[in-house]
Amino acid sequence: MIELLANRYAYLLLFVLLGIGMYMMIANENLVKKLIGVSLFQTAIFLFFIAMAYVEGGAAPIVPNEGSEVASPLPQVIVLTAIVVGIALTAVGLALIIRIYSEYGTLREDTLREVRADE
Template sequence: MTAVVDLLLTRYNYVAVVLLLGIGVYMIGASENLVKKVIGMNVFQTGIFLFFMTSAFVTGGHVPIIKEGVERYVSPLPHVLILTAIVVGVSLTAVALALIVRIYAEYGTLQEDVLREIQTDE
């Protein structure tokens, strides 16, 4: 029990990462609605971002903008990677949502189970 409390107190962000990834995977797997699957994908993605950002963080670290007299900065590299990843994630979401609009125009539904039925009927 103390080990779990210790984990929550020292590695709280990583615990949150694991939970967010879990929620994301659940949404992708369990949601019948395609839009909700895309939201789940985004939750999963932000979980990964949190992992990177936490790895860059150091207690007492300064924002990575060079200033006289500051000794310790947080690491700038994960910030750059995640900036890129956020933009790529939005592009990905835009394409996914465009496909969803197209699927709706074609089949008139966004429910996965109904779509599967239509496919087996064809």
Template sequence: MLELLATHYAYALMFVLIAIGLYMIIANQNLVKKVIGVSLFQTAIFLFFISMAYVEGGSAPIVPADETPGELVVASPLPQVIVLTAIVVSIALTAVALSLVMRIYAEYGTLREDTLTEVRADE
């Protein structure tokens, strides 16, 4: 177990990050911080993908033209491509989320969820 943790500590860290992100989403009353939590959560997953693709002793997956690819030790390129795509998606999401937060702030004058609940209940 300990050995597993020692060799796979990166994974463990990623999951700690994921947990922190989730906790922020659930427990934080501030809407912006919730959005940050979402970002953290997603970023942790991206890190997870990147670390998964790592090959011990491998270099970046750039194959020079004169080498035979089979002999090169490189990190898997597929997860990196995936993460690139996912980052784009995540940016778009954050942008939409923040614009929604701005609109909520403009309407209700608060960013706190509990206050928001009160304001909405009053109306």
């Protein structure tokens, strides 16, 4: 078991990041902390794609060598696209959080529900 974890440390880190991100999204009442949790969760998914695509001794697919295994560039392209989408999601989320704070004066989800119920 310890040898498996030593060889697959990326998966251990992946599950730690997934757990922390999920906990932050569920347990925190602050909207900024929820957005940080979403960002950590996204980072864990990126790490998952990279770890799954790793080929031991793999060559670049541009000019493959005879007899060597070629690494697929598709997961890298997907992760790069997902990073751009993640940055856009974070920017829109922060803009919404700023707008919510200027309108209601709080970032706590329970307080926002009470204020919205009174309106």
